[in-house]
Amino acid sequence: MKNKQDKTSLEEKYYIASQWQLMWRKFKKHKLAIFGGTILSIFYFITIFCGFFSTQDIYKRHTQYIYAPPQRIHFFDEKGFHLRPFVYGLKRKIDPVTFRRTYTEDRTKKYPIYFFTHGDKYRLWNLFPTDIHLFGVKSGGTIFIFGTDKLGRDLFSRNLHAARISLSIGLVGVFLSFILGCILGGISGYFGGTVDMVIQRVIEFLISIPTIPLWMCLAAALPPHWSPIKVYFGITIILSIVGWCGLARVVRGKLLELREEDFVMAAKIAGATDYRIITRHLLPSFLSYLIVNITLAIPSMILGETSLSFLGLGLQPPVVSWGVLLQDAQNVRSVALHPWLLIPGLFVIITVLAFNFMGDGLRDAADPYK
Amino acid sequence: MVIVLWAVSITAFVIIQLPPGDFLTSYIMKLEASGQIVDEAEIAALRKQYDLDSPIHLQYCKWMWKMLHGDFGKSFEWNRPVRDLIAERLPLTVTISIFTLIFTYLLAIPIGIYSAARQYSIGDYTFTVFGFIGLATPGFLFALILMFFFYRYFGISVGGLFSPQYQLADWSGAKFIDLLKHLPIPVLVIGMAGTAGLIRIMRGCLLDELRKQYVITARAKGVSERRLLFKYPVRVAINPIASTIGWLLPGIVSGQTIVAIVLDLPTVGPLLFRSLVNQDMYLAGSSIMILAFLTVIGTFISDILLVWLDPRIRYEKQAR
Numbered sequence: 109m110k111n112k113q114d115k116t117s118l119e120e121k122y123y124i125a126s127q128w129q130l131m132w133r134k135f136k137k138h139k140l141a142i143f144g145g146t147i148l149s150i151f152y153f154i155t156i157f158c159g160f161f162s163t164q165d166i167y168k169r170h171t172q173y174i175y176a177p178p179q180r181i182h183f184f185d186e187k188g189f190h191l192r193p194f195v196y197g198l199k200r201k202i203d204p205v206t207f208r209r210t211y212t213e214d215r216t217k218k219y220p221i222y223f224f225t226h227g228d229k230y231r232l233w234n235l236f237p238t239d240i241h242l243f244g245v246k247s248g249g250t251i252f253i254f255g256t257d258k259l260g261r262d263l264f265s266r267n268l269h270a271a272r273i274s275l276s277i278g279l280v281g282v283f284l285s286f287i288l289g290c291i292l293g294g295i296s297g298y299f300g301g302t303v304d305m306v307i308q309r310v311i312e313f314l315i316s317i318p319t320i321p322l323w324m325c326l327a328a329a330l331p332p333h334w335s336p337i338k339v340y341f342g343i344t345i346i347l348s349i350v351g352w353c354g355l356a357r358v359v360r361g362k363l364l365e366l367r368e369e370d371f372v373m374a375a376k377i378a379g380a381t382d383y384r385i386i387t388r389h390l391l392p393s394f395l396s397y398l399i400v401n402i403t404l405a406i407p408s409m410i411l412g413e414t415s416l417s418f419l420g421l422g423l424q425p426p427v428v429s430w431g432v433l434l435q436d437a438q439n440v441r442s443v444a445l446h447p448w449l450l451i452p453g454l455f456v457i458i459t460v461l462a463f464n465f466m467g468d469g470l471r472d473a474a475d476p477y478k
Numbered sequence: 479m480v481i482v483l484w485a486v487s488i489t490a491f492v493i494i495q496l497p498p499g500d501f502l503t504s505y506i507m508k509l510e511a512s513g514q515i516v517d518e519a520e521i522a523a524l525r526k527q528y529d530l531d532s533p534i535h536l537q538y539c540k541w542m543w544k545m546l547h548g549d550f551g552k553s554f555e556w557n558r559p560v561r562d563l564i565a566e567r568l569p570l571t572v573t574i575s576i577f578t579l580i581f582t583y584l585l586a587i588p589i590g591i592y593s594a595a596r597q598y599s600i601g602d603y604t605f606t607v608f609g610f611i612g613l614a615t616p617g618f619l620f621a622l623i624l625m626f627f628f629y630r631y632f633g634i635s636v637g638g639l640f641s642p643q644y645q646l647a648d649w650s651g652a653k654f655i656d657l658l659k660h661l662p663i664p665v666l667v668i669g670m671a672g673t674a675g676l677i678r679i680m681r682g683c684l685l686d687e688l689r690k691q692y693v694i695t696a697r698a699k700g701v702s703e704r705r706l707l708f709k710y711p712v713r714v715a716i717n718p719i720a721s722t723i724g725w726l727l728p729g730i731v732s733g734q735t736i737v738a739i740v741l742d743l744p745t746v747g748p749l750l751f752r753s754l755v756n757q758d759m760y761l762a763g764s765s766i767m768i769l770a771f772l773t774v775i776g777t778f779i780s781d782i783l784l785v786w787l788d789p790r791i792r793y794e795k796q797a798r
């Protein structure tokens with residue numbers, strides 16, 4: 109009896125639940141999507157507070173520690189287990205013939221890791237001057253979790269700061285293509301006729317051009333004397349030039365389908381304006397599809413920026429993005445000697461994977477009545 | 479198609495005109511930086527030779543006219559006709575593209591069929607994970623990682639398409655075999671993303687098809703599983719795949735450009751890259767023209783293929 113009641117209440121819940129609640133319920137069932145979403149939220153959270161999470165200033169050069177390998181965090185030493193993790197110091201040896209630096213752990217020097225320590229000064233969100241970092245070692249010691257680069261700069265901090273640009277460029281780029289795609293796709297689908305024809309031809313044309321050569325040409329066209337901020341927006345615009353096509357197609361297809369529905373006719377007869385019909389009746393009915401498409405468009409933007417910056421056509425140092433960091437890894441010999449230079453690539457892969465998983469889950473959830 | 483090509487040519491021309499200044503300004507800067515004296519008369523002669531002073535639309539018309547007659551202009555940087563430069567690299571570009579395309583289809587279609595037929599099996603999950611990673615890894619990064627591993631653990635560098643002794647040699651059987659030996663890695667790297675995407679599509683299409691009534695009917699009638707799978711569902715599911723060349727080919731050409739730069743392959747990609755960095759106008763314009771041209775032609779061929787493969791489209795056309 110009780111069982112039956114439960115069932116009816118569940119069923120009732122199903123019928124009174126809004127579309128968004130149903131979608132959320134379905135999304136939660138997709139384990140990989142939840143996993144991807146969690147990773148992304150952690151990434152974005154760290155990115156927002158990247159100054160706090162990084163261990164030192166990203167431009168600070170440790171000339172004694174050029175191309176230092178990642179320092180391992182230890183819990184055990186010769187005396188046994190310590191609750192407070194620590195790193196060993198690094199001992200440098202330079203080969204007299206090849207001038208190659210090799211680093212070994214110096215077991216005599218031990219630097220315990222403290223949390224909420226005072227370190228290099230930075231400004232949180234460019235507003236609040238502070239010097240508190242999540243973790244670090246007392247002055248005199250070094251902590252390079254991801255090693256250092258050719259100028260002895262800490263790669264862990266640089267990777268975190270690079271995430272800020274690499275992750276946000278996807279969002280900004282998608283935002284731009286979202287606007288373009290909605291407007292042009294909306295016009296194309298709702299009005300049809302010649303406008304539709306022209307826009308469709310333009311889209312077909314843009315899709316048929318190989319993207320990377322096109323991006324390369326456009327990126328090379330950015331004036332070299334531009335400030336980093338301008339270049340940043342220039343790159344996002346370049347990325348969204350191709351990005352809007354897919355979105356516009358989805359919007360158009362859905363509009364063509366919905367235009368014939370009865371509720372649109374009803375709205376028209378009731379005297380609603382075109383603008384009102386599009387924004388109040390049509391857009392909300394396929395918003396979920398748009399969100400899916402956006403999620404799946406972000407990774408291609410991130411990959412685009414990374415590729416361009418890697419080639420040296422995108423963002424330029426001193427700005428750090430994952431692509432810029434990967435520029436150091438262009439030379440195979442240097443990668444073979446210093447494999448930790450490839451760490452930014454790992455971040456790119458994880459991020460894109462997470463976006464794809466989340467997009468997959470969203471796609472399944474977008475149609476909750478199926 | 480002609481209109482698309484014309485649009486491509488305009489885009490290419492606009493793109494190469496976009497950077498402020500032109501080749502000569504950077505040429506002058508280079509000379510000044512190295513402390514050489516810039517000869518005004520020489521510059522003026524160069525300007526005249528390359529028509530840098532005439533209005534843009536005239537420059538475009540002239541460029542187009544010459545291109546239609548097979549004259550692609552001259553590369554400032556290499557001081558050689560663009561046509562020769564591209565002609566040197568075009569066959570290899572096409573070879574790599576075709577090999578990659580074949581590789582992609584050969585790998586993706588069987589895996590897609592397997593994944594759909596054995597949905598949620600261990601094999602399916604393995605391929606799904608690999609597929610996702612393949613989609614997520616940018617080609618140049620994959621190339622770097624491969625190079626790193628080969629260099630680190632086998633001590634060989636995998637860049638290039640030829641061994642040093644064949645680099646400048648004329649074409650011969652031995653050189654061809656050498657080329658075949660070097661091909662697998664670039665083809666694998668370039669084809670990876672496309673393969674991953676194609677597996678997903680093939681799997682999805684076939685799964686949709688397998689759920690249909692006629693499959694259930696056939697199964698109920700006792701048709702063997704193998705015959706059941708290959709007789710109709712696979713044939714129906716392959717059709718959308720054939721039309722994917724339309725987006726697969728731009729992807730391959732685009733991926734090839736950047737992978738070729740990393741792996742140092744003698745294709746059009748690195749040529750385009752260098753010409754862009756040096757503002758070598760005619761070369762850059764012609765390179766992007768050629769790349770887009772390849773894609774458009776490829777897509778056109780795929781359309782014809784599709785009509786040939788799918789009788790439904792053929793009959794529809796005839797009925798009209």
